[in-house]
Amino acid sequence: MLFGLDLNDFSTGISAIITGSLLFTLLHYALSKQVKEEDLNHDAIGGYFGVIGTLYAVLIGLVIYDATSKYTSASNNISSESKAIGETHLYAKQFKSGNISSEISSLLINYIDEIVRSDWQHLAEDKNNPKAREFLSQIMLKIESIEPKTTKEEMYLPILLQSATNMAESRMVRFDNTTHSLPSCEWVLLSFSASLTLLTSLFLRVGKTFPQIALSFILSISILTSLYAVLMFSEPYKGSLRLPMGQLLLIQKVLHGEFGRF
Secondary structure, X not given: OEOOEOOOOHHHHHHHHHHHHHHHHHHHHHHHHHOOHHHOOHHHHHHHHHHHHHHHHHHHHXXXXXXXXXXXXXXXXXXXXXXXXXXXXXXXXXXXXXXXXXXXXXXXHHXXXXXXXXXXXXXXXXXXXXXXXXXHHHHHHHHHOOOXXXXXXXXXXXXXXXXXXXXXXXXXXXHHHHHXXXXXXXXXXXXXXXXXXXXXXXXXXXXXHHHHHHHXXXXXXXXHHHHHHHHHHHOOOOHHHOOOOOHHHHHHHHHOOEOEOO
């Protein structure tokens, strides 16, 4: 949040962008009335603006690519986690001795239910979900305590353990994505470069008042929108652009038997 505003919400973010752009446009207009035309060297200012604007364009391109890559990676991780939960459930069915299969399935159902119920809220608050983590711990302990009775169970035990490990690792990656978003140094560089670009543009003149106001507004709204895009993509579990649960909801239905036996 910035000044108490939830910028991850589209309506708040867009309102902030428009407000910021209007304020910048007013500042540009006020400055144009104070600085005389003959005091400005348009060729020099244009050259400086070109260099600084190019620097910002390169930086924003690299950072947006980094942010969208992390967003896509987080989306793929949800699919991987769903697959690992389904595989753990499937491999647990291969253990016919005792109540191993039913106990693991019951724990998996509790685990996926808790993920769907609370995990996304915890992710939005940059917190872990202790209840889901406890269910996961119980699943791992249960699998590690298995003593195979048949050759088939001996064969499936390392496979089951690996799928459960993949499930735990996917969960770890999911929470790591929300606690380690865009590095502070990238935000500092972006903010500094954007500020330089906007400040330099204050000394640009196009002659008449209306074109001057229009171009100032377009420039400021473009820069603020690009920064806002970085913010939204760098936090995949927050606000209007947060990732959907997708396949986790599907796996929950499968474990509850809504599609028949699995």
